[in-house]
Amino acid sequence: MADRGERAATGRALAMLAPAYLWLLFAVFLPLAAMAWFSLLSDLPLRGREWHLTLANYRAFLDSPAYPALLWKSLRIAAVVTLLCLVAGFPCALVLARVIRGRSREALLLLVILPFWSNALVRVFSWTILLRPGGVLDAALSAVLPGEVRLGLAFTETAVVIGLVHSYVPYVILTAYLALQAIDQSLIEAARALGAGRLRILRRILLPLALPGLIAGAVLVFVPVAGSFMEPRLLGGRMGTTFGTVIEDQFVAVFNWPLGAALSFILLAVVLGILAAASPALRRSLG
Amino acid sequence: MTRLLAAVAAAALVAPAALADEIRVLNWQGYGTDADWAVAAFTAATGHTVVHDYFTSEQEMLTRLRTNPGAYDVVLINSAFTPQAAAEGLIRPIDPALVPNLANVDPALFANEDLNPGGVLMGVPWTWGLTSFAVNTNDFPEPPDSLAVFWDPAWKGRVSIRDDALEAVQFAALALGQDINAIDDLDAVRAKLAALMPQIATFWSSENDWNQNMASGLFAVATYWSGSAARSISEGLPIAFVVPEEGAIGWLDGLSVPASSTRVEAAHAFIDWMIDPEFYIRWDAEGAPATSNTLAAAALPETSFNRAVLGDPEVVARVQFMRPVDDATREAYLLLWQELKAAQ
Structure with missing residues (x-):
């Protein structure tokens, strides 16, 4: 009797999980598997083309110094962007979660989420208008300060970082906000009763308890930024070639899907490797 | 009397139909040959009607020629692909006698290496x-x-x-x-x-x-x-x-006649119309690439980009075609x- 009930429960669980897993199978696993297959081919298996299995696409990564150099550049930019997102996002989340109450908090949260509602391309284009020589930023500074101000930010790596931080900081704010909001107010009151100052409360209670949220936010930022191509292309000018733009070129410009797929999987492997290497430290801080 | 009239009327109806062909043109969509006014003018002048079919890539164009023999009478081929099409036997040599306007085509374009694989004109220079x-x-x-x-x-x-x-x-x-x-x-x-x-x-x-x-x-x-x-x-x-x-x-587009075409004369007549100054002047006003016909370029308004900047044969002579x-x-x-x- 109990056995049958258990089996029925398992069946119900399966029925409820099935759509999600089927969706994952079709939307994630199959395309990834197709790409993994492409990455091992010498040419796209189209009509009239000769192809065979090969590892040459992966070897191509090592044959040219350009690919490792660009991968390093992409990872470096991703690290800087992640750090800046944390530095900018945490105080914002702190104020939202612990200081502001009521309707104004809702309004501010909405403002944080608002950029998500606009097209990413539009956001990046607006930065090109702001940053270009003689653009909005230069014009505004020239109006306030004496002389013609030329920041020279357009088409530099700094411009790429600015654009990426703007695009990804909401992830950190939202994850940190959720973590901070979940902290029991009585903990803080107890700390205060025991004579802890604001800084000590921040360091000993808020930061450690918000850490899972910050780490989740950092991962959410680091992984896509490492593969980003649109922001570097539009904001970086001639400095904007990254591992992501090289992969995009293989797919879009030269129709070399096998090499593009192989480069994508190398990026995926490196990012997973970084996360795996960091995971003991992360687990300790989360535990 | 009535019978005679009827016979004459019938003959009048049948005669042009016997001479008129329906030619089929293979091109990019919206690229000159399929302009309504151009087709209408051609039909009015020759009696031939024109039907279009389109490709979306050069490879597709070649595949269509290979797999549909006899289906097309005029095809647009970028000069970079003309030697391949000629080598595969997909297109036939142009008969210059049937294209009087060839006399006014820029000599550098007329002699373009790729349009003359093996020294034979296989495509009429059209636009560049x-x-x-x-x-x-x-x-x-x-x-x-x-x-x-x-x-x-x-x-x-x-x-x-x-x-x-x-x-x-x-x-x-x-x-x-x-x-x-x-x-x-x-x-x-x-x-x-x-x-x-x-x-x-x-x-x-x-x-x-x-x-x-x-x-x-x-x-x-x-x-x-x-x-x-x-x-x-x-x-x-x-x-x-x-x-x-x-x-x-530079890039250069030519018009060719498929080897399998059954309406060769009408196809040549259409190509002749395509490099006719009258056709080009109207097309230029709608925004056309440069013409191969020096008379057509010279007949454009002086302000036209295709005359002022590209109309000089000196310019064509300096171009390296891809x-x-x-x-x-x-x-x-x-x-x-x-x-x-x-x-x-």
Whole structure:
């Protein structure tokens, strides 16, 4: 009797999980598997083309110094962007979660989420208008300060970082906000009763308890930024070639899907490797 | 009497029908041959009717010719693909006697190597265009006449080229005086592009992008396409398109008759109409690429881009027309270009 009930429960669980897993199978696993297959081919298996299995696409990564150099550049930019997102996002989340109450908090949260509602391309284009020589930023500074101000930010790596931080900081704010909001107010009151100052409360209670949220936010930022191509292309000018733009070129410009797929999987492997290497430290801080 | 009239009427009805053919044209959609007025004028003049079919890539065009023998009578082939089509026996030699307007076609285009594989004219030169460069006339009251302006330190940070490996490599080869279709010194090209990099503000990617950067004053000098330049000028952008003394990179489209065509005379008549000045003058007003017919170019209004900038046979003589590029070469160029960009 109990056995049958258990089996029925398992069946119900399966029925409820099935759509999600089927969706994952079709939307994630199959395309990834197709790409993994492409990455091992010498040419796209189209009509009239000769192809065979090969590892040459992966070897191509090592044959040219350009690919490792660009991968390093992409990872470096991703690290800087992640750090800046944390530095900018945490105080914002702190104020939202612990200081502001009521309707104004809702309004501010909405403002944080608002950029998500606009097209990413539009956001990046607006930065090109702001940053270009003689653009909005230069014009505004020239109006306030004496002389013609030329920041020279357009088409530099700094411009790429600015654009990426703007695009990804909401992830950190939202994850940190959720973590901070979940902290029991009585903990803080107890700390205060025991004579802890604001800084000590921040360091000993808020930061450690918000850490899972910050780490989740950092991962959410680091992984896509490492593969980003649109922001570097539009904001970086001639400095904007990254591992992501090289992969995009293989797919879009030269129709070399096998090499593009192989480069994508190398990026995926490196990012997973970084996360795996960091995971003991992360687990300790989360535990 | 009534019977006689009826017979005459019947003969009148039948006679043109016997001479009139329906020709089938294979082309890109919206590319000149299928303009309503052009087809109507052709039908009115010859009695032949025209049906269109379209391709979306050169490979598709070749596949259609291979798999549908007899289905087409006129086909548009970019000169880079004409030798391949001729070698596969897909197209037949043009009969110049049936295309009187050929007499007015620019001699350089008429003798184009790719349109004359094996010394036989296999495609009638129809339209062409250039990749060259344009300057902002606010910065250049007098347009420069050499590609050296791209490397001039005076314009550092206000120069742009397109982020395209093939175009970049061919552009540098042109500046070095090399044959863009047989680059023999790739190291020199690499060094030339490496020297160009610090000059560049940003790469441009689309016509719209180009226009914005030129309008905002970011670009002073940038590579550009002739068709796009004509549009930008007509929109009022203060630019001048330059075909420098080093020459420019050109593309050339020809009209051919498939080997399997059963209406060869009508097909030639249609091709003749396509290079007729009367057809071209009207097409130019709607925005056309440059014509192969020197009479047609000369008959355009003086303000027309296709007459003022591209109408001079001297310009055509300087152009290096693009030939087919094989995959290995393409990949070598891409690698060179990526290494240069990665080194920034």
